[in-house]
Amino acid sequence: MNKIIIATKNAGKLKEFKAFFEQYDMTAYGLDELDKQFDDVEETGTTFEENAALKAETIAGFLQVPVLADDSGLEIDALEGRPGVYSARYAGEAKSDQANMDKVLEELQGVPAAERTARFVCVLAVSQPGKETFYARGHVEGVITEVPQGEHGFGYDPVFQPEGYEKTMAQLEPAEKNQISHRKQAMVHLEKWLNEQAK
Numbered sequence: 001m002n003k004i005i006i007a008t009k010n011a012g013k014l015k016e017f018k019a020f021f022e023q024y025d026m027t028a029y030g031l032d033e034l035d036k037q038f039d040d041v042e043e044t045g046t047t048f049e050e051n052a053a054l055k056a057e058t059i060a061g062f063l064q065v066p067v068l069a070d071d072s073g074l075e076i077d078a079l080e081g082r083p084g085v086y087s088a089r090y091a092g093e094a095k096s097d098q099a100n101m102d103k104v105l106e107e108l109q110g111v112p113a114a115e116r117t118a119r120f121v122c123v124l125a126v127s128q129p130g131k132e133t134f135y136a137r138g139h140v141e142g143v144i145t146e147v148p149q150g151e152h153g154f155g156y157d158p159v160f161q162p163e164g165y166e167k168t169m170a171q172l173e174p175a176e177k178n179q180i181s182h183r184k185q186a187m188v189h190l191e192k193w194l195n196e197q198a199k
């Protein structure tokens with residue numbers, strides 16, 4: 001069975017990648033599953049592309065094998081696109097999902113439903129030794145709810161209601177989220193590229 005290394009320490013993302021790659025008979029491994037332990041790659045970029053490349057290229061450079069990285073986040077229109085690339089640490093370095101959601105809900109207090117539009121964005125970067133980095137971008141539109149609902153997923157899923165649904169991302173079954181998510185949309189582009197590489 002083929003293996004793919006994902007340059008992530010986020011357990012929620014990794015779970016979704018494991019499910020995606022299983023469909024291609026591939027096993028995805030996160031950084032916490034490798035023998036060698038890596039320090040966090042500093043996400044100094046100002047775009048999802050820059051940060052995804054930083055993570056993929058740093059780890060591929062060390063391991064000398066192809067590595068996939070994901071940089072993702074939530075863009076809220078009423079907050080001029082925040083938290084954006086700072087989604088993981090919006091409420092501080094502790095990277096607390098609960099504190100991040102609380103902060104967003106507080107900032108949106110009094111903002112009417114029609115103005116609570118937002119999107120999840122995901123950029124995947126694949127770095128291969130000696131080759132140019134490949135990028136795939138995906139997004140899903142939705143609105144930020146008034147209160148968190150649901151137990152599945154991670155991050156801001158309990159306050160994000162995707163367009164066309166009456167449920168939050170966290171109320172959808174994981175398989176359902178994986179059919180519509182920003183990560184899935186980016187994976188569709190990645191899959192096309194992989195198929196072209198195999199020709």
Ligand SMILES: O=c1[nH]c(=O)c2ncn([C@@H]3O[C@H](COP(=O)(O)OP(=O)(O)OP(=O)(O)O)[C@@H](O)[C@H]3O)c2[nH]1
Pocket residue numbers: 007008009010013043070071072073074087088100120153154155156157158160169181183
């Ligand atoms: O509700 C959510 N559902 C999702 O599907 C999702 N995808 C991303 N996010 C948020 O955006 C941050 C990414 O930041 P990020 O790309 O730097 O990842 P991270 O720091 O958590 O892990 P790593 O991959 O860098 O190791 C995450 O922490 C989350 O807060 C999501 N929230």
Ligand SMILES: [Mg+2]
Pocket residue numbers: 043088
């Ligand atoms: Mg990160």
